[in-house]
Amino acid sequence: MNDLSPKERLLRVLSNQTVDRAPVICPGGMMNSATVDVIEGLGLSFPKVHPDAEAMTRLSSAVEEKTGFENFGIPYCMTVEAEVLGSEIDFGTPVCEPKIAKERYASAADVEVRDVKQLVREGRVEAIARAGQTIAEKNPDVPVIGSLTGPISTAASIVDPMTFLKELRKDKTNAHRVLDYVTDFLVAYAGVLIESGFPVITIADPTATGEILGPKMFGDYAVPYINRLVDAIHGRGAKAIVHICGRLDSVKKHIPTLHGDAVSTDAMVNLKALKAETGIPVVMGNVSTFALQLQEPETIRKVTEKLVEDGIDIISPACGLSTKTPVGNIAAMTEVVKDR
Amino acid sequence: MTREEELHKGLSEAVVDMDEDLAKELAQAVVDEGFDAYEAIDKGLSAGMEEVGRLYEEEEYFIPELLLCSDAMYAGIEILKPHIKKREDAVRHTVVIGVVEGDTHDIGKNLVKIMLESAGFNVIDLGRDIPAVEFVKAAEEHHAEIIALATLMTTAMPAMREVLEVLEKEAKRGNFKVVVGGGPISPAFAEKIGADVYAVNAAEAARLARELVA
Incomplete structure (x- = not known):
């Protein structure tokens, strides 16, 4: 059954409405699926694509076509926010994604608050918005997803991360001040994307995990700032997916307090059990990206089929994909979902 | 409890309580009062860090706490290290x-x-x-x-x-x-x-x- 357009299907799922089958998507950002296989033959190459709207448009179209994912996902890394906020970025190589070369500030107290209206005019924000807008206009039936780095991870990519984690305890005033600022910026950035035709925003916050922060700090810091961002996204009429990395055991009680329209998790989480235990209506995930990289298509089919049978609402990779993931494995995953 | 034992206990607690200043103060007291620096690291700071490890395994402490405890430990070690008498017998792996x-x-x-x-x-x-x-x-x-x-x-x-x-x-x-x-x-x-x-x-x-x- 494929009665709905991919965009209708995803938006219906995110509104907790009935659908013909689960969508199979990959949001971009931390979960980038513009792999080496996908980019081959396009005459494009990383890291040149990252700031180039026209190149992003072509690359994301190729991702959708070659992998079978039912969405476009941009950007292709987690450094857009940190770049705008002043950190030094290593844009990587054809096989290695961009990373933070040096955080802008040594400690939270050093962070200077700048005008977020100005910030969204800097770095790659405009190129990403323009790429999304072009893709959305050409493909009205396929959702364009904008991927944001969550508040804690963004804060820990502009302030030295070891120091910032300590300051969550030692200098709460400045930790909150930085998170306020970063969240304001993310709200403005999400706003630009939504205005440009992105109907769905994904927030991945890999530093904000139960394993790193523990339940208290996850509740004190991760939940309120992520929720403020989600509320702002909702306020502008878009949907929000929240991805939480790692094991959820220590923070399970906080999961239902997240305002996102769907919660996406890593491969070790049993999504069916999570749904039953927490009562959250829409879960997304979680095909092991390790399997996607190293297993045969047959194994990928089985793993994916299990998720479909478990009634997982949105099927997607569980984590960041390796740039060396064979495109045949990704296609095996998306075919299984579509053939149901 | 002897004065030396008191200092060891204090150092251990300073690490567990993430109290860098107290760890420094007590490490300095060990040096000033002529007690053995290695013993103070082993029975004070390291013992505290071991307790921290236990709290981490039990999910009482998480990464931010662990980092602050280790800062306290290192602050103490910094002061004690120059005063360690070389141990010939100890094999360092x-x-x-x-x-x-x-x-x-x-x-x-x-x-x-x-x-x-x-x-x-x-x-x-x-x-x-x-x-x-x-x-x-x-x-x-x-x-x-x-x-x-x-x-x-x-x-x-x-x-x-x-x-x-x-x-x-x-x-x-x-x-x-x-x-x-x-x-x-x-x-x-x-x-x-x-x-x-x-x-x-x-x-x-x-x-x-x-x-x-x-």
Whole structure:
């Protein structure tokens, strides 16, 4: 059954409405699926694509076509926010994604608050918005997803991360001040994307995990700032997916307090059990990206089929994909979902 | 309780309570009052860090707490270190540690390093995003007995396997024990790639390392 357009299907799922089958998507950002296989033959190459709207448009179209994912996902890394906020970025190589070369500030107290209206005019924000807008206009039936780095991870990519984690305890005033600022910026950035035709925003916050922060700090810091961002996204009429990395055991009680329209998790989480235990209506995930990289298509089919049978609402990779993931494995995953 | 024991207890508590200033003050008192610096590290600061490791395993403490406790420990060590009398008898075992290639997340690795140091190891820290051959080269150069590999990313797991492959290929596997750990690593994966042991967290890594050289 494929009665709905991919965009209708995803938006219906995110509104907790009935659908013909689960969508199979990959949001971009931390979960980038513009792999080496996908980019081959396009005459494009990383890291040149990252700031180039026209190149992003072509690359994301190729991702959708070659992998079978039912969405476009941009950007292709987690450094857009940190770049705008002043950190030094290593844009990587054809096989290695961009990373933070040096955080802008040594400690939270050093962070200077700048005008977020100005910030969204800097770095790659405009190129990403323009790429999304072009893709959305050409493909009205396929959702364009904008991927944001969550508040804690963004804060820990502009302030030295070891120091910032300590300051969550030692200098709460400045930790909150930085998170306020970063969240304001993310709200403005999400706003630009939504205005440009992105109907769905994904927030991945890999530093904000139960394993790193523990339940208290996850509740004190991760939940309120992520929720403020989600509320702002909702306020502008878009949907929000929240991805939480790692094991959820220590923070399970906080999961239902997240305002996102769907919660996406890593491969070790049993999504069916999570749904039953927490009562959250829409879960997304979680095909092991390790399997996607190293297993045969047959194994990928089985793993994916299990998720479909478990009634997982949105099927997607569980984590960041390796740039060396064979495109045949990704296609095996998306075919299984579509053939149901 | 003797005055020396009091100071040891105080140092241990300062570490557990994340109180860097108190750790410094008590370490200085150990020096000023002429007590043994090594004993103060071992029975005071390290004992405190061991308790911290226990709290971490029990999920009372998480990464921010662990980092603050280790700051307190290091602040004390800094003051005590110059006053340690050389111990001729103690054998120092060497560990080469690093985050495998393709991964720049080093919080976990840093914690393991701290725990290994507080367990008495000489730790050679290669840093993050380290190619497989560098681990082997460093381990040979420093006469290490253990190679400790960490990663937070599933995408870097093959790079972890590669270190074992280099050791096999160069017929050096028997020369070193290999400890692996990190978010996505499982005991099954450790076994599959032929590592000696899997450590679920930093405290266990230090404990298992001690067993490996015992």
